[in-house]
Amino acid sequence: MEQHRPPDPAIELKGISKAFGSVQANKGIDLRVMPGTIHGIIGENGAGKSTLMSILYGFYKADAGEVFIHGQRTRIPDSQAAIRAGIGMVFQHFKLVQNFTVLENVILGAEDGRRLRPELFRARGALKRLAEDYELIVDPDAKIEDLGVGMQQRVEILKALYRQADILILDEPTGVLTPAEADHLFRILDNLRAEGKTILLITHKLREIMAITDTVSVMRRGEMTATVNTAETSPEHLAELMVGRKVLLRVDKPLATPGKTVLEVEDLRVTDSAGVARLKGISLNVRAGEILGIAGVAGNGQSHLLEVLGGIRPATGTVRVNGAPIDLSGRCSDGQSRRARGVAHVPEDRQREGLIMEFAAWENMAFGYHHAPAYQKNALLMDNAAIRADTVTKMGHFDIRPPNPNLAARNFSGGNQQKLVLAREIEQHPDLLVVGQPTRGVDIGAIEFIHQRIVALRDAGKAVLLVSVELEEILSLSDRVAVMFDGRIMGERQAAQTDEKELGLLMAGMHGGAD
Numbered sequence: 001m002e003q004h005r006p007p008d009p010a011i012e013l014k015g016i017s018k019a020f021g022s023v024q025a026n027k028g029i030d031l032r033v034m035p036g037t038i039h040g041i042i043g044e045n046g047a048g049k050s051t052l053m054s055i056l057y058g059f060y061k062a063d064a065g066e067v068f069i070h071g072q073r074t075r076i077p078d079s080q081a082a083i084r085a086g087i088g089m090v091f092q093h094f095k096l097v098q099n100f101t102v103l104e105n106v107i108l109g110a111e112d113g114r115r116l117r118p119e120l121f122r123a124r125g126a127l128k129r130l131a132e133d134y135e136l137i138v139d140p141d142a143k144i145e146d147l148g149v150g151m152q153q154r155v156e157i158l159k160a161l162y163r164q165a166d167i168l169i170l171d172e173p174t175g176v177l178t179p180a181e182a183d184h185l186f187r188i189l190d191n192l193r194a195e196g197k198t199i200l201l202i203t204h205k206l207r208e209i210m211a212i213t214d215t216v217s218v219m220r221r222g223e224m225t226a227t228v229n230t231a232e233t234s235p236e237h238l239a240e241l242m243v244g245r246k247v248l249l250r251v252d253k254p255l256a257t258p259g260k261t262v263l264e265v266e267d268l269r270v271t272d273s274a275g276v277a278r279l280k281g282i283s284l285n286v287r288a289g290e291i292l293g294i295a296g297v298a299g300n301g302q303s304h305l306l307e308v309l310g311g312i313r314p315a316t317g318t319v320r321v322n323g324a325p326i327d328l329s330g331r332c333s334d335g336q337s338r339r340a341r342g343v344a345h346v347p348e349d350r351q352r353e354g355l356i357m358e359f360a361a362w363e364n365m366a367f368g369y370h371h372a373p374a375y376q377k378n379a380l381l382m383d384n385a386a387i388r389a390d391t392v393t394k395m396g397h398f399d400i401r402p403p404n405p406n407l408a409a410r411n412f413s414g415g416n417q418q419k420l421v422l423a424r425e426i427e428q429h430p431d432l433l434v435v436g437q438p439t440r441g442v443d444i445g446a447i448e449f450i451h452q453r454i455v456a457l458r459d460a461g462k463a464v465l466l467v468s469v470e471l472e473e474i475l476s477l478s479d480r481v482a483v484m485f486d487g488r489i490m491g492e493r494q495a496a497q498t499d500e501k502e503l504g505l506l507m508a509g510m511h512g513g514a515d
């Protein structure tokens, strides 16, 4: 009788190692992923997930180890080789040409010496088929700059599929998506799996791992420590495998005892450079010892509110901190005076607004606080040694890895970059913390820690304004919740007296009953 040989794994890694200086980012990694499956990769910040994917995509050269694609030993010295091997990557920070159309972006780099016009014609047909087969619907003639992030991500996927990828790597694909966009992405991934494609999915969201993957591997400190069938595990078990201890998946906090009003916002209005009204008369207040959460689907004005409060976007209206009005001209230098007034700001986009990526961690730690007396040597000079020492202390408090103050911000993993910004702002013990998406890209152990620190700030009598697209985070951290829709506050609720359903209705612009 003929014996059926099991198929070769779509991806097999054997003994992959990679060091950056003294940091061993990957240590002898073995991994097998079967074709037609979705395989999740989880792990703490800095565990080495992105490094491993970069090796598979030919961005980094491994120091040791072998890659087999569908049973064939494959060398991947660059991304061209990865594409030839049928591997496609969907980046966190998209690499599309903004003023080109979707179609032009899809063929860019794939023309392969062929003539442009027939290639465009061919691509138009291919996009139509891909849209039908996988629900990957995008207008081929739209300019990238006019598309939202969810659509841009679809273009990245289309680009990979157009190049015949049958293995797709997605690194934190839902970090920038609205919940509806994330659901759509998962339908696309499901369709791709049904067609036999193999998908590697890096995410910190255990909910996503449980919902979509077949198997999941856990990385810890550069090693692959476990691989399990998703159906045989639970979020609690995965969290424990990842962090090596039990993790509280919900915040446990005492009731708030709010004091005097710290932040008063009255009739705040913003019109953007294209003349579109983004904030249409926002009024709210936050008292000492309470956390006000701002819920809302991304793009309803929350980012503009954060930027105004952070001093980097002009607005009309009134904002008072501890009773005194603050300047709303939006000049960057105003950030400094705000800090002197006890306002700390964690922007939503750590790479654009929170850090200077080429600067060392210690330089970033002084960013905005360079006038602090502890950082001054004398009237003219800053005390660099003191800033470095302070950075090391803060890195310890926030478990930032590696705890090297001289490393440039760009050489930290994404989650550790986020922790650098949070450490800088929270450790100032501000009267008012304005924080956007505090746990984006952050691992589950660090989320627990960051949540505890925000609650501790509240319990020390400080005021916190929290913006997050994660409804779970809003509900578990906030004392009061205000919902934003289309530049307005749709309603306000005590967090203990509302739920995801009611907030969801408000977030969709529907009034959910009495205010």
Ligand SMILES: Nc1ncnc2c1ncn2[C@@H]1O[C@H](COP(=O)(O)OP(=O)(O)OP(=O)(O)O)[C@@H](O)[C@H]1O
Pocket (backbone or CB within 6 Å): 020, 023, 024, 025, 043, 044, 045, 046, 047, 048, 049, 050, 051, 052, 401, 402, 411, 412, 413, 414, 415, 416, 441, 443
């Ligand atoms: N180009 C580089 N130079 C120096 N160190 C680097 C470089 N790239 C990554 N590292 C280090 O390698 C380690 C692994 O980083 P990697 O980005 O792979 O982690 P990760 O698991 O993807 O983390 P996160 O969940 O935070 O994105 C980290 O300690 C990081 O600081």
